[in-house]
Amino acid sequence: MSDRERVLGRVRRALADVPEDDTPYERAVPRDYAREHGTRTVAETVELLAENLADYRAVVHRCAEAELPALLARLLVARGARKVLAPDGLPSAWLADADLVAVPDLAASTPYELDAVDSVVTGCAVAVAETGTLVLDGGPGQGRRRITLVPDHHICVVRVPEQVVASVPQALERLSPTRPLTWISGPSATSDIELDRVEGVHGPRTLEVVLAGVIPSVGGTGQADGTPASVGE
Amino acid sequence: MNETFVGMPAFPEAAREALDDTTLRGNLRHATHTIRAKRAATVAEVSDWAELREAGSRIKEHTLRHLDRYLEQLEESVTAAGGTVHWAADAAEANRIVTELVRETGESEVVKVKSMATQEIGLNEALEAAGIRAYETDLAELIVQLGEDRPSHILVPAIHRNRAEIRDIFRTAMAGWGRPAPEGLSDRPAELAEAARLHLREKFLRAKVGVSGANFMVAETGTMVVVESEGNGRMCLTLPETLISVVGIEKVVPTWRDLEVFLQTLPRSSTAERMNPYTSMWTGTTDGDGPRAFHLVLLDNGRTDTLADEVGRQALRCIRCSACLNVCPVYERAGGHAYGSVYPGPIGAILSPQLRGTASEIDVSLPYASSLCGACYEVCPVAIDIPEVLVRLRERVVEGGPAVREGNRVVLRPARGHAAERAAMRAARWTFTHPGALRTGQRLASRARRLRPRTLPGPGAAWTATRDLPEVPAEPFRDWWERTRGGKEETT
Ligand code: SF4
Numbered sequence: 166m167s168d169r170e171r172v173l174g175r176v177r178r179a180l181a182d183v184p185e186d187d188t189p190y191e192r193a194v195p196r197d198y199a200r201e202h203g204t205r206t207v208a209e210t211v212e213l214l215a216e217n218l219a220d221y222r223a224v225v226h227r228c229a230e231a232e233l234p235a236l237l238a239r240l241l242v243a244r245g246a247r248k249v250l251a252p253d254g255l256p257s258a259w260l261a262d263a264d265l266v267a268v269p270d271l272a273a274s275t276p277y278e279l280d281a282v283d284s285v286v287t288g289c290a291v292a293v294a295e296t297g298t299l300v301l302d303g304g305p306g307q308g309r310r311r312i313t314l315v316p317d318h319h320i321c322v323v324r325v326p327e328q329v330v331a332s333v334p335q336a337l338e339r340l341s342p343t344r345p346l347t348w349i350s351g352p353s354a355t356s357d358i359e360l361d362r363v364e365g366v367h368g369p370r371t372l373e374v375v376l377a378g379v380i381p382s383v384g385g386t387g388q389a390d391g392t393p394a395s396v397g398e
Numbered sequence: 399m400n401e402t403f404v405g406m407p408a409f410p411e412a413a414r415e416a417l418d419d420t421t422l423r424g425n426l427r428h429a430t431h432t433i434r435a436k437r438a439a440t441v442a443e444v445s446d447w448a449e450l451r452e453a454g455s456r457i458k459e460h461t462l463r464h465l466d467r468y469l470e471q472l473e474e475s476v477t478a479a480g481g482t483v484h485w486a487a488d489a490a491e492a493n494r495i496v497t498e499l500v501r502e503t504g505e506s507e508v509v510k511v512k513s514m515a516t517q518e519i520g521l522n523e524a525l526e527a528a529g530i531r532a533y534e535t536d537l538a539e540l541i542v543q544l545g546e547d548r549p550s551h552i553l554v555p556a557i558h559r560n561r562a563e564i565r566d567i568f569r570t571a572m573a574g575w576g577r578p579a580p581e582g583l584s585d586r587p588a589e590l591a592e593a594a595r596l597h598l599r600e601k602f603l604r605a606k607v608g609v610s611g612a613n614f615m616v617a618e619t620g621t622m623v624v625v626e627s628e629g630n631g632r633m634c635l636t637l638p639e640t641l642i643s644v645v646g647i648e649k650v651v652p653t654w655r656d657l658e659v660f661l662q663t664l665p666r667s668s669t670a671e672r673m674n675p676y677t678s679m680w681t682g683t684t685d686g687d688g689p690r691a692f693h694l695v696l697l698d699n700g701r702t703d704t705l706a707d708e709v710g711r712q713a714l715r716c717i718r719c720s721a722c723l724n725v726c727p728v729y730e731r732a733g734g735h736a737y738g739s740v741y742p743g744p745i746g747a748i749l750s751p752q753l754r755g756t757a758s759e760i761d762v763s764l765p766y767a768s769s770l771c772g773a774c775y776e777v778c779p780v781a782i783d784i785p786e787v788l789v790r791l792r793e794r795v796v797e798g799g800p801a802v803r804e805g806n807r808v809v810l811r812p813a814r815g816h817a818a819e820r821a822a823m824r825a826a827r828w829t830f831t832h833p834g835a836l837r838t839g840q841r842l843a844s845r846a847r848r849l850r851p852r853t854l855p856g857p858g859a860a861w862t863a864t865r866d867l868p869e870v871p872a873e874p875f876r877d878w879w880e881r882t883r884g885g886k887e888e889t890t
Contacts, residue, residue: 168698169485172647175702175805176466182708183463190652194456198449198659217672272686276603276637296673309687310636310678314629315603333673334658342619342654343479345636345684348677353629356669357538357554358561358587359425360432366537366591367598368629368676 201331202295210294211325215376217297221351222364223372233322233377237286238262240320240373246283250312254305255286259322270308279315285369287313290346292323293336297351299323299374300336302344310347319369321349325378408763413732422558422733426550429557430724436670437721437777443672444662454659455781458715461652462705468617468650469696475620479682481692486644488699488804489519495695496521496609496642497528503640505530505606511624511631512536513611514552514718515644515697517740518753521609532609533575533601535630537594544571550734550742552720553668558733561585568593576600598630608634608689612645613717614660615694618653621681622694625664625674635678641689646697648714660717663779667719700753706802709790713748715780720745722774722784728767737767744774748787755803756795762813765791 166174186193205213215225228236241249241263251260252270260267268282288306289299299321301307313319323329330336340346353368364370441447461468473483486492500508508525510516510532522532522543534543541556542549545567549555556564565585572579577597583589610631614623622643624631635641651657665674683692705711723729723743734742738760739750747768751761765788774784794801798812 167485168487168491171487171805172485172696172698172702173466173469175487175698175802176469176647176705178805179702179706179711179802180463180465186463190460193460194453194656195449196453198446198453198662199444202443202445221671221675280599280603293673298673303684303687310632311688314632314636333661334655337655337658337661342616342621342679342681345681345687346677346679347632348673348679350671350673350675352675353627354675355537355591355628357536357541357556358564358590360429360554361587363587363591366595366628366630367535367602367633 199332200334205294205331207326207329210331211329211376213331214292214294214297214323214325214329217294218351218374219297221297222354223297223351223374225374225376227325227376229379230324230377233259233375234262236375237320237322238264240375241265241284241286244284244318244371246318248281248283250279250282250285250308250316252285252287252306252308252312254307255288256306260286270312272309276311276315279311282316284318284320285312285316286320286322288322288324289328291336291339292329293331293333294329295332298333298336299349300340301347301349302340304344310345313347313349314368317365317369318371318373320373320375322375322377325376327378408759409732409736409738409767412736412738412760413728413767419733421560421563423731425558425560426733427730429551429554430730433670434721434724434777437667437724440666440670440672444666447663450659450663451779451781454663454717454779455715457651457656457659458648458717458780459712461650462648462711462714465647465650465705468652469647471617472615472620472650473696475617476615476682476692476694477620479620481620481682481694484693484695486695486697486699489697492519492644492695492697492699493521493524496644497525497530499640499642499693500525500530500607501528503607507531507533507601507605508607508609508642509533509535509601509605509634509638510539511608511610511626511634512539512555513609513644514740515611515646516609517549519644519697519699521644533598535598535602535634536626537591537628537630540594540598541567544568544575546571548735549740551723552718552742552745553723558735561587561590564590572597598633602630602633602637605634605638607640607642608638610634610641610643612643612649613664614657615645615650616652616654616657617650619681621654621679623657624678625661626677627669627675629676632676632678635680636688638689640691640693642693642695644695644697646699647701648716664717664719667717667721667777667779700755702805703755703802704749704752707752707790710748710752710787712782713745713752713787715782716745716749717780718745719779721777721779725773725777726768727771727773728769732767737764744768744784745782748782748784748791751791751795755801756791756810756813762795765795 219225248268249265250268290302291300352364352372353366354362354364355366356362476483484495525532534540538554538556541564551557562585568579577600579593612622613625665671722745726744729743737746739746741749747764751764754761756762768788770785772785795813798810801810
């Protein structure tokens with residue numbers, strides 16, 4: 166008998182005295198937990214994202230879409246970054262102002278080559294306000310999973326408000342499980358030594374997040390005022 | 399076959415040793431109290447915690463009830479996505495499969511993500527016997543591996559070590575495993591982490607084979623989920639050409655949507671964070687991104703035996719958050735090593751004797767490694783009634799009865815030669831000589847628990863009959879928690 170049959174047979178025998186239950190799964194589990202916690206305007210959701218990102222020690226910047234090239238150039242200069250990895254699909258305008266050696270994201274490049282890169286600039290698939298999380302799914306402008314891991318400095322651009330959701334349930338709805346997904350909440354960190362939090366054990370030690378786009382003001386004058394972030398999705 | 403720490407004394411002796419070690423107790427107390435205070439605050443942030451806990455518990459319960467169906471579905475989805483599924487009835491088979499898979503790659507070293515399942519089966523030792531070196535890459539696991547030590551906590555395995563000890567371990571042992579510790583290494587956590595970064599980066603960059611466990615597997619889509627903090631997980635999961643994941647069969651959940659529950663409850667319960675720094679999700683293989691070959695080894699190793707017990711099976715709902723360890727008055731004083739298995743604390747006390755059976759002295763004593771105070775049940779994000787299972791196991795040890803071992807129905811005889819009685823009485827004596835543990839326990843015990851018996855079965859009964867138990871104050875757990883803020887120290 167194969168181990169497969171053995172294990173499945175044991176499972177069935179173990180459950181032999183459990184009464185039949187044909188309840189469809191949709192009804193078997195109560196899901197009366199919240200789809201998002203609290204009610205916020207779009208502006209407030211973006212604000213919460215910024216707060217939670219910063220709380221987990223990501224460096225947060227904001228700008229209008231048109232100011233992105235200048236801001237990215239400034240951040241890279243401040244870092245002294247020369248070799249910068251720019252994945253396929255990253256709008257070419259974004260890095261147009263920066264003086265750098267652009268490194269492409271190639272399947273053939275070795276981890277050692279990646280290790281020699283100063284910084285990586287990517288977009289993201291969705292950002293979760295309640296948890297301060299960025300999710301990358303390998304889509305355009307995001308590249309392979311390893312490019313946001315090996316270099317020590319990651320700048321991630323989030324288009325606000327359209328890429329921002331309030332909660333984890335809302336984020337999962339937008340994502341496809343068929344793509345490789347990386348959820349990032351602040352820079353790499355460990356608390357293994359006397360529970361002191363130390364950033365950057367293995368992943369990037371510095372995570373900078375640029376919230377780019379029309380940022381509606383918290384006071385409620387923005388065009389998107391009062392509209393939940395997920396409307397229209 | 400299961401990893402029991404060789405020559406492990408029964409719980410009370412091991413615990414007594416730990417109590418003599420004041421450094422260990424100090425480190426442990428600091429850590430558990432810090433985490434549990436933080437956890438309470440993070441959990442309080444979510445208004446629907448009770449609903450999330452109920453959903454999590456029901457998802458797991460439903461999955462276990464239809465486990466065969468979900469495992470088959472999982473196998474199908476993983477295969478369709480380009481992965482290969484293997485089944486292992488026990489530790490020996492799992493180790494054999496992994497060893498062969500590594501051999502086929504022609505490599506003689508692997509990088510490992512922290513994983514309870516691979517510790518449970520003793521994979522590193524099995525690989526070593528086959529001439530394959532396994533490098534632990536989680537910082538705490540690295541400390542344990544370099545220190546030739548054993549893990550003492552699910553989440554922070556080196557919780558029993560302080561910074562000075564860690565520096566000494568790095569200085570002495572790093573060179574033997576690869577890049578040596580930097581000259582003049584101090585005990586500042588940032589410097590220690592940097593030393594680990596340099597030491598391990600060298601291994602990550604050249605690694606061809608990664609070995610991991612997984613926190614969740616989604617039957618519907620074949621998606622695997624690994625939750626971590628440091629990025630060592632991402633390194634092992636994405637840089638190598640071959641990835642082998644060894645995962646207990648109880649880790650399956652039916653649907654993609656189910657992750658919305660556990661991704662909210664797990665980080666808050668374990669590290670007390672809104673979200674852990676990194677979560678990786680992958681489905682089979684992806685062209686040009688990540689490993690070219692993905693192998694999933696589905697591990698039984700006592701899980702189906704556990705499933706056969708209608709009370710004990712709830713232990714399989716565990717998502718290994720470790721919250722129960724941090725609130726346990728017995729764990730806090732005894733330390734993780736006393737439990738003699740990779741699963742310490744309250745969950746270890748119910749899981750190990752079920753996975754391994756109650757043949758050894760340590761496994762007979764584990765159901766007694768508790769004051770039945772119920773704090774573990776209160777914090778458990780999937781509502782496992784640990785005290786209920788403990789009582790069940792005590793009954794089993796003392797009175798014997800039907801059980802399932804390695805898939806076969808057996809009738810257990812009462813533990814021979816009064817082993818159980820000895821274990822119970824020693825545990826009792828130990829508790830009575832450590833009034834802090836007892837007092838905490840008894841206060842909490844006053845909470846009316848539907849399933850808590852008035853007397854303990856077997857030697858427990860003897861215990862309650864021959865000892866004058868101090869008055870149990872009529873104070874419910876919540877009041878006690880509020881009054882003592884859940885973290886105020888008991889003097890021992
Ligand atoms: S038993 Fe519950 S509290 Fe303990 S580790 Fe498992 S899930 Fe967490």
